[in-house]
Amino acid sequence: MKKTFKLVAVAAVSCCILGAVSSCGEAAQHIINVRVWNDEFQKRFRAYSTDYVKTLDNGDELLKDNVILRWNVTANDGGAYQQALDEVLAKNASASADDKVDLFLFEADAAKKYATSNYTLDVKSDLGMTDSEFEDQYKYTQDVVTDSEGALRGTSWQATPGLFAFRTDIADEVLGTHDPVAVQAKLSTWEGFNAVAAQMKAKGYYMLSGYDDSYRVFSNNVSSKWVGDDGKVNLDPSIKSWVDQTKDYTTNGYNHKTVLWDKTWTADQGPESKVFGFFYSTWGINFTLAGNATKAMYGKWRVCEGPASWYWGGTWLGAAKDTDDQMLVKQIMRDLTTNKDKLVQCTKDTEDYTNTVSGMHSLATDADFGSEFLGGQNHIALFENSAKDIELKYISAYDQGCNEKFQEAMHDYFAGTATYDAAITSFKTKIQTYYPDIKGFNF
Amino acid sequence: MEKGNEEIIVLSQRKKHFKINNWAYIFIVPFFISFIFFQLIPLCQTIYYSFTEYYYGQMTGTVGPNWNNFQNFISILNPSAVGYGGFWKYLGNTLILWICGALPQFIIALVLAVWFTDNRLKIKGSRFFKTVIYMPNLMMASALGYLFMVMVLPSGPIFDLFLNLGWINETFRFLEDEVWVRILIVLMNFLMWFGNTTLQLMSGIMGISDDVFESARLDGASAMRTFRSVTFPLLKPIFVYVFITSLIGGIQLFDTAYFLTSRGGGPNGTSYTLMMYLYEMIPNKNYGMAGALSVILFIITGVLSIVVFRTITPHNDAMKDEKKTKAKRRIWLRCSNNYGETLGYESKFIDK
Numbered sequence: 001m002k003k004t005f006k007l008v009a010v011a012a013v014s015c016c017i018l019g020a021v022s023s024c025g026e027a028a029q030h031i032i033n034v035r036v037w038n039d040e041f042q043k044r045f046r047a048y049s050t051d052y053v054k055t056l057d058n059g060d061e062l063l064k065d066n067v068i069l070r071w072n073v074t075a076n077d078g079g080a081y082q083q084a085l086d087e088v089l090a091k092n093a094s095a096s097a098d099d100k101v102d103l104f105l106f107e108a109d110a111a112k113k114y115a116t117s118n119y120t121l122d123v124k125s126d127l128g129m130t131d132s133e134f135e136d137q138y139k140y141t142q143d144v145v146t147d148s149e150g151a152l153r154g155t156s157w158q159a160t161p162g163l164f165a166f167r168t169d170i171a172d173e174v175l176g177t178h179d180p181v182a183v184q185a186k187l188s189t190w191e192g193f194n195a196v197a198a199q200m201k202a203k204g205y206y207m208l209s210g211y212d213d214s215y216r217v218f219s220n221n222v223s224s225k226w227v228g229d230d231g232k233v234n235l236d237p238s239i240k241s242w243v244d245q246t247k248d249y250t251t252n253g254y255n256h257k258t259v260l261w262d263k264t265w266t267a268d269q270g271p272e273s274k275v276f277g278f279f280y281s282t283w284g285i286n287f288t289l290a291g292n293a294t295k296a297m298y299g300k301w302r303v304c305e306g307p308a309s310w311y312w313g314g315t316w317l318g319a320a321k322d323t324d325d326q327m328l329v330k331q332i333m334r335d336l337t338t339n340k341d342k343l344v345q346c347t348k349d350t351e352d353y354t355n356t357v358s359g360m361h362s363l364a365t366d367a368d369f370g371s372e373f374l375g376g377q378n379h380i381a382l383f384e385n386s387a388k389d390i391e392l393k394y395i396s397a398y399d400q401g402c403n404e405k406f407q408e409a410m411h412d413y414f415a416g417t418a419t420y421d422a423a424i425t426s427f428k429t430k431i432q433t434y435y436p437d438i439k440g441f442n443f
Numbered sequence: 444m445e446k447g448n449e450e451i452i453v454l455s456q457r458k459k460h461f462k463i464n465n466w467a468y469i470f471i472v473p474f475f476i477s478f479i480f481f482q483l484i485p486l487c488q489t490i491y492y493s494f495t496e497y498y499y500g501q502m503t504g505t506v507g508p509n510w511n512n513f514q515n516f517i518s519i520l521n522p523s524a525v526g527y528g529g530f531w532k533y534l535g536n537t538l539i540l541w542i543c544g545a546l547p548q549f550i551i552a553l554v555l556a557v558w559f560t561d562n563r564l565k566i567k568g569s570r571f572f573k574t575v576i577y578m579p580n581l582m583m584a585s586a587l588g589y590l591f592m593v594m595v596l597p598s599g600p601i602f603d604l605f606l607n608l609g610w611i612n613e614t615f616r617f618l619e620d621e622v623w624v625r626i627l628i629v630l631m632n633f634l635m636w637f638g639n640t641t642l643q644l645m646s647g648i649m650g651i652s653d654d655v656f657e658s659a660r661l662d663g664a665s666a667m668r669t670f671r672s673v674t675f676p677l678l679k680p681i682f683v684y685v686f687i688t689s690l691i692g693g694i695q696l697f698d699t700a701y702f703l704t705s706r707g708g709g710p711n712g713t714s715y716t717l718m719m720y721l722y723e724m725i726p727n728k729n730y731g732m733a734g735a736l737s738v739i740l741f742i743i744t745g746v747l748s749i750v751v752f753r754t755i756t757p758h759n760d761a762m763k764d765e766k767k768t769k770a771k772r773r774i775w776l777r778c779s780n781n782y783g784e785t786l787g788y789e790s791k792f793i794d795k
Binding site: 078079083257267397408412415416417422425426428434435440 | 498499500501502503504506525526527528529593596597598599616619620621706707710711712720723724726727729731732
């Protein structure tokens with residue numbers, strides 16, 4: 001009995017070992033890891049990358065040469081994406097080949113941080129891309145991710161000039177016209193904008209949906225950084241203007257008191273809403289508004305420039321230090337951010353504003369090009385003008401936290417549950433706790 | 444042999460006794476190993492970090508740990524520190540939320556426990572009720588918080604329903620009202636925990652011998668009198684346990700408040716609890732400050748627990764006197780194996 005038991009045990013164990021060894025013999029697949037926070041880039045990749053073969057059942061992409069591309073998605077709420085990314089970048093050198101982060105996305109609010117980080121590769125000297133490949137891109141998309149020694153640390157497929165999108169039916173009812181040029185004439189200054197807001201209110205409509213809708217228009221026209229070189233936080237006069245305007249709007253009932261991205265704000269872009277318009281940049285129109293408005297509203301929206309030129313966000317690709325596949329990373333960057341034909345095609349497919357000056361110009365002057373969602377309007381032409389003026393001089397590594405927490409703190413002031421000073425104190429506490437290296441406040 | 448008050452009694456077949464002792468130690472060793480590695484060592488590290496400056500700076504990378512004495516504690520406790528001065532307000536919020544939740548919870552749990560265990564009342568379907576009141580405890584606090592948040596939104600299902608039925612004309616913004624946010628958090632915690640408290644108090648009452656209740660009834664005591672003089676005093680040990688665990692849970696109140704207020708902490712930070720404050724320090728790995736806050740919380744919890752324990756625990760003076768005056772006699776037991784070899788000695792005190 002004992003002898004039989006021993007024989008059976010030995011046989012079982014050796015089967016297990018042999019099985020494990022034999023499975024190692026299968027073709028070793030090379031895995032590259034890409035970190036994102038939503039599926040926007042995933043769709044772009046599948047549509048425009050030359051290396052893409054097909055999508056597997058588990059969500060990974062199969063590329064040429066038996067390479068697997070693994071997506072690593074962490075949503076951006078509360079800075080979670082950046083925290084997760086920072087942690088894996090710090091461990092990248094010692095991670096195994098298949099676990100290393102190879103490519104990651106970062107947005108405008110964090111651009112300064114990753115442009116100066118030790119963990120982002122230089123796309124020219126490390127990856128081998130040439131100056132000529134970047135000639136056609138918008139200069140500001142490169143300035144943002146250039147470090148103090150002039151090295152380019154990232155590349156983007158999009159430029160993100162901002163516009164004001166409005167509902168044609170409400171425009172007709174209140175202003176008597178929905179022609180973008182005529183509407184723009186009324187909205188071209190903040191005084192004009194405020195006057196139209198009063199008109200909207202008189203007829204029972206809201207000018208804007210939420211407290212934060214116009215934030216970016218003001219925050220992109222600042223004249224100082226959130227956190228300067230002295231390590232202290234500044235409150236720019238432009239941002240103060242936003243606070244005053246929004247308080248005014250809330251008291252007068254010109255806005256619908258929603259918070260960016262919440263359920264009511266999303267519903268306000270739909271067919272039942274009474275909100276006149278939204279400030280959106282390029283990705284907003286095709287990625288967010290068109291989806292929220294539903295098919296029924298196609299053709300009922302137009303865009304105009306609005307009271308100031310501004311931008312909102314933008315996503316850059318960064319190559320992670322210690323990546324084990326620089327060739328493939330370079331190829332992906334090349335395909336998706338410098339190839340003019342693909343970028344133009346992308347604009348035609350998705351109505352996003354892509355990072356090619358000549359390509360966008362060709363579409364802007366193309367009489368047949370128009371957006372179905374915008375009833376045939378050629379929004380690229382409008383964007384082209386404001387894209388030329390975008391400057392990102394005053395960004396800092398603390399923008400994401402400061403923008404988010406300032407807006408949050410000010411909600412109490414707008415809703416009337418706190419005084420202005422209490423809201424500012426709350427902001428100071430939250431930002432000091434969130435960024436321990438801040439040395440004080442200049443206000 | 445006799446040595447004064449001591450006697451030696453020979454017991455054979457005591458070999459197994461030692462083996463049983465050894466097995467007992469072996470069984471509790473895994474707990475201690477995991478306690479040391481997963482709780483004791485991190486605890487000591489936290490206390491160490493609380494005296495250091497240790498965080499992740501956006502531009503500088505990881506800073507520290509640099510020893511800085513009590514600087515962290517001063518920053519947190521100082522109410523006028525710019526940037527960190529919110530501690531006392533958050534402590535107030537936490538205590539208010541806990542007390543407003545705990546008091547109704549104890550009262551209702553006591554009432555229910557007494558009713559369910561009362562032999563005379565014989566409530567029908569008590570097993571069903573016990574299961575149902577415990578069920579909210581099975582929900583994750585974060586899920587419950589999010590659920591309540593979605594329900595009370597102006598565009599949420601409650602208002603949808605009421606507006607459609609014509610019961611109300613306009614929406615009310617619950618989440619912008621200080622008092623309402625606190626009420627909702629208290630309600631959520633009450634729902635989650637009153638079942639658990641009821642069951643614990645019930646087990647405490649069931650541990651009281653029926654004879655005591657019988658004699659109280661024979662003496663003609665009313666229900667209230669029985670509760671006041673018989674049930675509650677005998678229930679005090681269990682009640683102390685329930686109170687202290689509720690206190691610890693209350694100080695650590697986080698999930699429900701965090702998700703109900705979508706991270707904001709309510710209008711003007713009036714439902715911003717200490718745990719939410721601690722949580723804000725983690726993204727940029729501010730272990731120095733977080734450690735200091737944890738140590739402060741530990742001290743507060745400890746002090747409050749001691750106060751509760753001393754106040755509620757029944758005094759055992761009679762028993763203490765007894766221990767002092769009763770004369771004792773010491774006897775020795777010798778343990779040996781089957782061959783008559785001595786394995787060891789044990790001593791015991793017995794009454795004279």
